[in-house]
Amino acid sequence: MSSQPNITLHTYFRSSCSARVRMALYWKGLAFTPVYIHLLKDDQFSEPYVALNPSKAVPTITFSPNENDTQSEPVTFVLTQSMAILEYLEEKFPAPEYPSLFPTNLEDRARVRQLSHIVACDIQPLTNLKMLKQVKKFAQEAGKDPETAGPEWQKRNLAEGLRAFEAVVSKTAGKYSVGDIVTMADFCLVPTIDGAVRFGVDMSEFETIGRVWRALEEVEAVQKGGWRTQGDTPEEFRC
Numbered sequence: 001m002s003s004q005p006n007i008t009l010h011t012y013f014r015s016s017c018s019a020r021v022r023m024a025l026y027w028k029g030l031a032f033t034p035v036y037i038h039l040l041k042d043d044q045f046s047e048p049y050v051a052l053n054p055s056k057a058v059p060t061i062t063f064s065p066n067e068n069d070t071q072s073e074p075v076t077f078v079l080t081q082s083m084a085i086l087e088y089l090e091e092k093f094p095a096p097e098y099p100s101l102f103p104t105n106l107e108d109r110a111r112v113r114q115l116s117h118i119v120a121c122d123i124q125p126l127t128n129l130k131m132l133k134q135v136k137k138f139a140q141e142a143g144k145d146p147e148t149a150g151p152e153w154q155k156r157n158l159a160e161g162l163r164a165f166e167a168v169v170s171k172t173a174g175k176y177s178v179g180d181i182v183t184m185a186d187f188c189l190v191p192t193i194d195g196a197v198r199f200g201v202d203m204s205e206f207e208t209i210g211r212v213w214r215a216l217e218e219v220e221a222v223q224k225g226g227w228r229t230q231g232d233t234p235e236e237f238r239c
């Protein structure tokens with residue numbers, strides 16, 4: 001692992017998309033340097049950052065060859081989109097040298113992607129910061145209280161998405177979301193649960209998710225990549 005490229009991750013402590021990638025990096029034992037993008041201070045809209053990530057969002061990951069690496073392209077590789085990053089990490093740093101993000105069985109791998117995409121394609125786009133800002137704006141224009149409408153929107157969409165996840169995971173789970181090994185689906189799930197708890201979703205509805213969640217809380221990569229333990233986590237949220 002000595003020829004590991006230098007990895008930089010543009011991240012925000014409370015970003016679920018960043019958390020997926022942080023957990024995967026820790027899972028694979030890949031060292032990285034965080035660059036903090038404060039989403040509430042609009043760092044994602046700064047000109048240099050948008051040049052890196054035209055979607056004006058985190059995460060963005062960059063890889064540059066380290067001084068011992070004679071095999072890699074001598075250029076920095078910049079990648080955005082958390083799911084593309086996770087798939088790239090799996091292919092660039094494969095098993096058995098690095099812990100995998102996927103099971104070996106083809107159908108199980110497809111299930112991991114199915115569950116991951118419930119989070120990444122169905123839940124997260126409806127509940128991200130830019131959507132929340134628009135929901136609040138529309139609520140205000142309709143004469144409603146934006147501070148009530150915004151959290152209600154988040155809660156409803158997180159609960160609805162987790163219901164779909166629960167329906168699938170109740171058939172695929174062992175100790176973790178798909179069987180007994182930790183996968184990409186678990187790293188997508190945990191930050192979504194954090195969001196659901198934050199917006200008051202009643203988690204007792206989700207029996208399998210709850211069981212998997214308790215098992216995942218013991219996993220070091222989940223602890224290290226979680227929102228409460230980052231360099232940019234404000235003091236009041238640390239534990």
Ligand SMILES: N[C@@H](CCC(=O)N[C@@H](CS)C(=O)NCC(=O)O)C(=O)O
Pocket residue numbers: 014015016017018039044056057058059080081082083120128129130131
């Ligand atoms: N599909 C993108 C979504 C990225 C995304 O929406 N990131 C959120 C944080 S989880 C963000 O940076 N939002 C900034 C904003 O809404 O202004 C990915 O998976 O990387």
